[in-house]
Amino acid sequence: MTVNTSGKRTALVTGANKGIGLAIAKGLAQRGFHVWITARNQQRGEEAIEQLQAEGLSVQLLMMDVADDVSVQQAAAALSAATDRLDVLVNNAGVLLDASATPTQTRLSDMKATFEVNLFGPVRVTQAFLPLLRAAKQARVVMLGSGVGSLALITDESSIYSSVNLLSYSASKVALSAVTVCFAKELAAQGIKVNVVEPGHVKTDLNGNTGDLTPEEGAMSAIRMALAETDGPTGKFFGPQGQQPW
Numbered sequence: 001m002t003v004n005t006s007g008k009r010t011a012l013v014t015g016a017n018k019g020i021g022l023a024i025a026k027g028l029a030q031r032g033f034h035v036w037i038t039a040r041n042q043q044r045g046e047e048a049i050e051q052l053q054a055e056g057l058s059v060q061l062l063m064m065d066v067a068d069d070v071s072v073q074q075a076a077a078a079l080s081a082a083t084d085r086l087d088v089l090v091n092n093a094g095v096l097l098d099a100s101a102t103p104t105q106t107r108l109s110d111m112k113a114t115f116e117v118n119l120f121g122p123v124r125v126t127q128a129f130l131p132l133l134r135a136a137k138q139a140r141v142v143m144l145g146s147g148v149g150s151l152a153l154i155t156d157e158s159s160i161y162s163s164v165n166l167l168s169y170s171a172s173k174v175a176l177s178a179v180t181v182c183f184a185k186e187l188a189a190q191g192i193k194v195n196v197v198e199p200g201h202v203k204t205d206l207n208g209n210t211g212d213l214t215p216e217e218g219a220m221s222a223i224r225m226a227l228a229e230t231d232g233p234t235g236k237f238f239g240p241q242g243q244q245p246w
Contacts, residue, residue, distance in 0.1 A: 015093025149173025
């Protein structure tokens with residue numbers, strides 16, 4: 001059944017039942033979007049929806065596991081039956097599986113699982129939802145990267161990110177930047193802008209809530225790119241302080 005969004009712009013945020021993803025979804029809904037929140041866990045997804053709907057925000061739950069081909073295709077089909085376009089796609093879902101492992105101790109099984117979500121997930125989701133993005137007028141795709149996904153920052157001793165040495169996570173986010181540039185190049189002619197953002201050092205479950213910023217503060221980089229104007233950037237990397245080095 002097609003959803004009556006009363007002319008609202010539409011957005012989908014993956015892995016948005018908590019943390020930065022939930023903050024991004026809330027921020028977009030507060031700015032007038034009808035937002036689909038994806039989650040793997042039905043209960044957690046429903047709790048997030050109830051929380052935002054209680055604040056009068058226009059949100060819906062879409063069950064999806066970004067690491068599963070069938071799940072993503074089913075979610076894309078369900079959304080296509082509910083709406084005729086998608087104005088914004090935020091690929092937020094991510095995992096950090098082996099934070100305590102040094103590079104030499106990292107298990108390949110953990111590295112593969114990390115890439116499945118952090119790298120192949122955004123590719124899988126973007127490809128699956130591309131027909132809806134193309135149907136929108138000047139759609140936006142935002143990839144959630146990381147400061148540890150910047151080779152410049154992790155080799156800059158003055159940067160907080162140089163003290164982090166996460167083989168699987170960092171490598172997956174570096175690769176995501178390349179994916180972003182490739183999508184941006186192809187989709188530019190269709191008016192679709194694709195950028196990667198890093199939220200800053202945010203308090204999340206991934207870092208044991210040891211960050212300096214709130215999820216709401218960390219969400220702002222993604223929200224800004226989701227709202228990018230026609231003459232805005234594409235194929236770039238941004239953080240809380242503006243454009244970041246690769």
